Amino acid sequence: MTTRANRYDAVRMNREMLSSMSPPTWRWYLLAAVLGAVVAFGLYAFTVQVTTGMGVTGINRPVMWGIYIISFVFWVGLSHSGTMVSAILRLSKASWRRPILRGAEAMTVFSISVAGLFPLIHLGRNWIFYYLLPYPNQRGLWPNFRSPLLFDMVAINTYIIGSTIFLYIGLLPDLAVVRDCSSGWKKKIYAILAMGWRGSAEQWQVFSRGSTLLACLIIPVAVSVHSIVAWDFAVTLVPGWHSTIFAPYFVIGAITSGVAAVITLMIVIRKLFKLEEFLQPVHFDNMAKLLLAVCLLWSYFYFSEVFTTWYAHKPIEWEIFSFMSSRYGIMLLIMMLGNTIVPIIGLCFRQVRRSLPALLVITLLVNLAMFIERFLIVVPSLSHKNIPFIWGSYTPSWVELAIMVASFALFFLLYTLFAKFFPILAITDVREQEEVLLGSQQNGRTRLETLVKEE
Amino acid sequence: MNIETSEFHWGMVIDLDRCTGCGACVTACQAENNIPISEQDGIANGRNLHWIRIERYWEGEFPHVRARFLPMLCQHCDDAPCEPVCPVYASYHNPEGLNGQVYNRCVGTRYCANNCPYAVRVFNFFNPKWPKPLEQQLSPDVTVRSRGVMEKCSFCIQRIRRGKEQASLENRKLLDGEVMPACAQTCPPQAIIFGDLNDPDSRVSKLARSPRRFRLFEDLGTEPSVIYLKGGGHDHPG
Numbered sequence: 001m002t003t004r005a006n007r008y009d010a011v012r013m014n015r016e017m018l019s020s021m022s023p024p025t026w027r028w029y030l031l032a033a034v035l036g037a038v039v040a041f042g043l044y045a046f047t048v049q050v051t052t053g054m055g056v057t058g059i060n061r062p063v064m065w066g067i068y069i070i071s072f073v074f075w076v077g078l079s080h081s082g083t084m085v086s087a088i089l090r091l092s093k094a095s096w097r098r099p100i101l102r103g104a105e106a107m108t109v110f111s112i113s114v115a116g117l118f119p120l121i122h123l124g125r126n127w128i129f130y131y132l133l134p135y136p137n138q139r140g141l142w143p144n145f146r147s148p149l150l151f152d153m154v155a156i157n158t159y160i161i162g163s164t165i166f167l168y169i170g171l172l173p174d175l176a177v178v179r180d181c182s183s184g185w186k187k188k189i190y191a192i193l194a195m196g197w198r199g200s201a202e203q204w205q206v207f208s209r210g211s212t213l214l215a216c217l218i219i220p221v222a223v224s225v226h227s228i229v230a231w232d233f234a235v236t237l238v239p240g241w242h243s244t245i246f247a248p249y250f251v252i253g254a255i256t257s258g259v260a261a262v263i264t265l266m267i268v269i270r271k272l273f274k275l276e277e278f279l280q281p282v283h284f285d286n287m288a289k290l291l292l293a294v295c296l297l298w299s300y301f302y303f304s305e306v307f308t309t310w311y312a313h314k315p316i317e318w319e320i321f322s323f324m325s326s327r328y329g330i331m332l333l334i335m336m337l338g339n340t341i342v343p344i345i346g347l348c349f350r351q352v353r354r355s356l357p358a359l360l361v362i363t364l365l366v367n368l369a370m371f372i373e374r375f376l377i378v379v380p381s382l383s384h385k386n387i388p389f390i391w392g393s394y395t396p397s398w399v400e401l402a403i404m405v406a407s408f409a410l411f412f413l414l415y416t417l418f419a420k421f422f423p424i425l426a427i428t429d430v431r432e433q434e435e436v437l438l439g440s441q442q443n444g445r446t447r448l449e450t451l452v453k454e455e
Numbered sequence: 456m457n458i459e460t461s462e463f464h465w466g467m468v469i470d471l472d473r474c475t476g477c478g479a480c481v482t483a484c485q486a487e488n489n490i491p492i493s494e495q496d497g498i499a500n501g502r503n504l505h506w507i508r509i510e511r512y513w514e515g516e517f518p519h520v521r522a523r524f525l526p527m528l529c530q531h532c533d534d535a536p537c538e539p540v541c542p543v544y545a546s547y548h549n550p551e552g553l554n555g556q557v558y559n560r561c562v563g564t565r566y567c568a569n570n571c572p573y574a575v576r577v578f579n580f581f582n583p584k585w586p587k588p589l590e591q592q593l594s595p596d597v598t599v600r601s602r603g604v605m606e607k608c609s610f611c612i613q614r615i616r617r618g619k620e621q622a623s624l625e626n627r628k629l630l631d632g633e634v635m636p637a638c639a640q641t642c643p644p645q646a647i648i649f650g651d652l653n654d655p656d657s658r659v660s661k662l663a664r665s666p667r668r669f670r671l672f673e674d675l676g677t678e679p680s681v682i683y684l685k686g687g688g689h690d691h692p693g
Contacts, residue, residue, distance in 0.1 A: 124564075141543070144541055
């Protein structure tokens, strides 16, 4: 079935899509160096915190949790980009997902890894973080499995392992392509990583069954991870946190920031790798519709939460919202603009959904607003808890801000390194689509896709 | 959650009508429990480490204004919200109804402090410091806590231990009023009474049955062991 012309095409496509792995230019080194410097500064700030004490942060009584927990929730939310979006798109057979698949999955792995650092940074005595692990020890103690922090540790580790497997399985055929295109010691390394992939019919069969299965399995994991993060707050007695709506509300929040991040990623990848023919306006239109839907859902959840609290007007709970609007009014405004007003009004228009600059602005604004949303969940509730005598507020210190900025730099650094050493475009997936299109047949108004695979 | 294998259930009664807000309990507690001295800006930033504090509330508008004092310390809840959330069992329930804090286990997640409705848990933001010569008066019975761990009122557990040891040496039962935390011992108007709630004839049990009794945030179901008295009446046996 495969013609000579097609095979030539495949070679050209391999070369084109592996261009991201060509030896780095000075620009790449400069970018990596700048990111590395920011990470190093964050490490310095962390050293200051460890050697001096948590007092160098803005944490106080009553606000015992601050930027670290906020960043943790933010990064866990962002990690819902890849697995959720790519798994959903895979299961719903949206074939335009293919070029962004790898990028989104890598985003998941790196953001959940960055997220996993924050609970450790946040500990008062980081050097004994392993007390949280269930291992046989001289203290004769297991960790307390009733604690939501233990649920967290299990959920985050499951998600890191699950999403890494998800990414890695998808990488296998592409690693084989890289192996075949490289030489010397590189070839040896990629040969090990490709785990003997030969592209036989049997391997493909196992591969496609495995990836569909993983896509099904990773969705409940993703939902449970963010529910558990929500329960860190919801199971407490803290007014404003103790709310049954939190788990689904957090999951929707996570999907909102995940979808927005995937759109941002699509724009960047399209620009960097000149994928105009793969990522067409209609794909952005679809993703923007999805973002519109989740923004509507998010707004609905937020409204339900505030409306019921406002109507009941229990002083202890309403105090949180009145404090929030007086002390953090500007942040509240940015959150409402970024999560509700701008995306919901903007994305109703087809021109906006198909305009890349507009989408870039909206998706970045959504993620900024989602960061603020987490701040407004964590801080006001703790500031004005049950006892008015020790009401307080919270402003992050330079140490916390440095570590937060470093976490973004670390994420981008890991991402840049990944894109240099691994195929960031899902080569085989894109080629499969090309070949599907070649072999597809017009039948009335529908186009029947026929799968042709090279042996 | 409150399976108690001991004969004791320690409890405290605080008579708000007697409290003058003098703050002697705060000072006594600081000296007894090796609590570091906080600087002025540390206190302003919410970094003070007092295990007991006098909350002062103003009632009415000037000039018809009245101060109300509420001594606040760990309530040693029978169903304590701080306990289940601790991932390392640093906050645990002791057989005598005390809410214990094991400093060596604490990794400093500060979750317990968030979940405490009374906000009585304090965190060591820095290593402890005492201006000279106060470092000379540290009690050898009490651990000095390092940075990064949580702490809070222990009902002077070291005094309880001492009292029980003394009683068992002398082969007798612990007497009512024999064990007294520093705050109760020092309180000039004797507003703080400490004792065994399991003994129906102890002074603390009798006062705890007073019609003037109430506990803080009883609607939260935390079952505190600290009982406050308020609202006049003459049933204080003095």
